[in-house]
Amino acid sequence: MTEAPERHSDTDVDRLILDRWSPRAFTPAPITEAELLSFLDAGRWAPSAYNSQPWRFIYARRDTPDWERFLSWLIPFNHAWAQNASALVYVASHTVMGGGRAEPVPSPTHAFDAGAATVLVQLQLSRAGWAGHPISGFDHDLARSGLELPEDHALNAALVIGRQGEAEILPDSLRAREAPSTRRPLSELVFAGRFRVRDPD
Numbered sequence: 001m002t003e004a005p006e007r008h009s010d011t012d013v014d015r016l017i018l019d020r021w022s023p024r025a026f027t028p029a030p031i032t033e034a035e036l037l038s039f040l041d042a043g044r045w046a047p048s049a050y051n052s053q054p055w056r057f058i059y060a061r062r063d064t065p066d067w068e069r070f071l072s073w074l075i076p077f078n079h080a081w082a083q084n085a086s087a088l089v090y091v092a093s094h095t096v097m098g099g100g101r102a103e104p105v106p107s108p109t110h111a112f113d114a115g116a117a118t119v120l121v122q123l124q125l126s127r128a129g130w131a132g133h134p135i136s137g138f139d140h141d142l143a144r145s146g147l148e149l150p151e152d153h154a155l156n157a158a159l160v161i162g163r164q165g166e167a168e169i170l171p172d173s174l175r176a177r178e179a180p181s182t183r184r185p186l187s188e189l190v191f192a193g194r195f196r197v198r199d200p201d
Contacts, residue, residue, distance in 0.1 A: 002126050002164060004180035011186075020126045021180035022133040024081040025170050026162030031061055031086035031130075039161070040089070042124035043117035054094040054107055055114040057121075058147050061087045069146060074158075075137040081170060082135075085162035090143060091118050091134075092153045104152075114156050125161060133160040 007018045040057050048054060060066035062085065070088045071079055082088065093114035098104040107113075122132040135158050144155050167178035188198055 002131050002180075007180055016123060016127060020122055021131075023131050023164050023178060024133060024174055025165040025167050025178055026081070026084040026086070026131070026160070027165040027169075028062065028084045029086050029163040030063060031161070033061065036061060036087050036161070039121055039124050039128070039130070043121040046113065046117035046120050048113035048116070049107065049109040050097060052094070052097040052107060052110075052113070054097065054110040055117040056092040056094065056153065057089050058092065059087055059089040073138045073143040073146060074135070075139070078135050078137045078160075081174065082133075082160045084165065084169070085133075085160045086130075087161040089121075089159040089161065090147055090155065091157045091159060092147070092149055092155050094152060095154050096152050111154060111156050118157070118159060121159065129163075131162060131164045134158070135160060 002021050002023065003019045004021050005019075009018060036059060040059070043055060043057065044053070046053075046055070060070040067088070070090070071083055074082055091114055093107075093110040095107055095110050096104040097107040097110075118134060122134070125132045138158055140155055143158075147155070149155060167175050170178055
């Protein structure tokens with residue numbers, strides 16, 4: 001389980017949430033298909049508008065035929081550390097809902113719903129002693145083509161999954177950043193009644 005003991009909240013946020021963070025140092029450990037599917041299954045239980053469940057997870061595990069292809073779409077910065085991970089999952093979402101007897105209509109919350117599903121996957125990973133790092137740094141056109149995504153699906157992000165390793169395996173430029181990040185104060189994110197712009201310091 002990822003841990004962030006220095007993280008504290010002024011409210012009763014559960015420790016599972018506080019301890020979840022996104023490392024880049026991974027040990028090149030194998031992951032079985034059953035293990036990976038059990039993590040992705042957590043996302044299946046996310047809420048979605050009209051229970052449309054628009055998220056789609058397309059994955060490759062290390063040491064399988066698709067692994068290098070999935071890695072090749074990452075920008076060099078992300079490829080440098082993600083190559084040590086155990087799985088790479090591209091997160092897509094269906095941009096319309098309906099079908100069958102109903103005329104398909106745009107789904108305004110498809111990306112929001114896919115994000116909710118991905119967070120549940122990350123929490124399940126953390127609880128099970130694994131780690132996940134969501135990224136947007138990849139060639140979206142190449143990935144779309146390689147994944148053979150239909151036109152009515154958006155490609156939102158990718159989730160790098162693995163066993164957390166020691167920071168020393170990272171390049172010097174990343175080593176100092178290998179720690180749980182801080183968060184803005186709640187007062188900058190939550191407003192009663194109307195949005196407020198914080199005055200610059």
